[in-house]
Amino acid sequence: MLKKKKVKKVKIPKKSKVNKINKIKNKTKSVVKSPEKKTTSLGPDEKPEIKKIKKQPTEKKIYNLKDYVVYPKHGVGKITAVEKATIGEIDIQFYKIFVEKEKLTLTVPINQQSKLRSISSVNQINKCISILKTKPKIKRTMWSRRAQEYDQKINSGKIYELAEVVKDLNKNTDIIADQSYSERQLFEKAYERLKSEFEAVMQTTPEEVQKKMDKALGRTQNLEATE
Numbered sequence: 001m002l003k004k005k006k007v008k009k010v011k012i013p014k015k016s017k018v019n020k021i022n023k024i025k026n027k028t029k030s031v032v033k034s035p036e037k038k039t040t041s042l043g044p045d046e047k048p049e050i051k052k053i054k055k056q057p058t059e060k061k062i063y064n065l066k067d068y069v070v071y072p073k074h075g076v077g078k079i080t081a082v083e084k085a086t087i088g089e090i091d092i093q094f095y096k097i098f099v100e101k102e103k104l105t106l107t108v109p110i111n112q113q114s115k116l117r118s119i120s121s122v123n124q125i126n127k128c129i130s131i132l133k134t135k136p137k138i139k140r141t142m143w144s145r146r147a148q149e150y151d152q153k154i155n156s157g158k159i160y161e162l163a164e165v166v167k168d169l170n171k172n173t174d175i176i177a178d179q180s181y182s183e184r185q186l187f188e189k190a191y192e193r194l195k196s197e198f199e200a201v202m203q204t205t206p207e208e209v210q211k212k213m214d215k216a217l218g219r220t221q222n223l224e225a226t227e
Helices: 015-033 110-115 122-133 141-153 159-169 179-201 206-217 219-227
Strands: 069-072 077-085 090-101 102-110
Touching: 069 090, 077 179, 090 110, 102 110, 122 159, 122 179, 122 206, 141 159, 141 179, 159 179, 159 206, 179 206, 206 219
Parallel strands: none
Antiparallel strands: 069 077, 077 090, 090 102
16 A cells, blocks of 8 residues: 655745735835935035026106196096105105195005006097997996996096996987986086096197087087077
8 A cells, every 4th residue: 555645735825915025025126226315515615506586577657746647536636746754764755646626635655656547648538539429338227236337437547438437428319318316426527537637638728628528429419409
């Protein structure tokens, strides 16, 4: 009888153990391969380079005495003085602006002159006249909302928006309904503000400016018809 030889069983490692071994090997390889960080040492006389960040240049408009400017909430004014004052140990330079229509003197610091703008050019005035000649846009929204929009346009300081308000609130012979009190107030406010800028640019009498504006609005025909 032949004796059966005993066969030794070889233990096969589980997948989880194999994965752990591979991970350890990969880590050791990455540690060996990673290059050392280079450090630069400066000498005693060397200074580190500092890169300067360029700031965006800010353009400042310089206005002179007797220049006409527009302050959005008050309209056209004339610079009567450029003065200095010390407030809290800080020297402040500011403009004195007289608004003739409102008999008001404004004090505007020069560092806040972004609120100001120069008066319009002759070409811009001519464009305003062409706006006044167009038909008014009548919206069907509530008057309170429209009144708020008109007021924002008047106080925006933009001459084209001002001309649009005058044109839209102008009542001529084509419109039967009479102006309400609030409509008339807004119209007169926009009309006088636009007229004052026309006077400053055109350098003519208020009567001549009024004739030109009324002709563009068709108000002269209305006045002749009533007479």
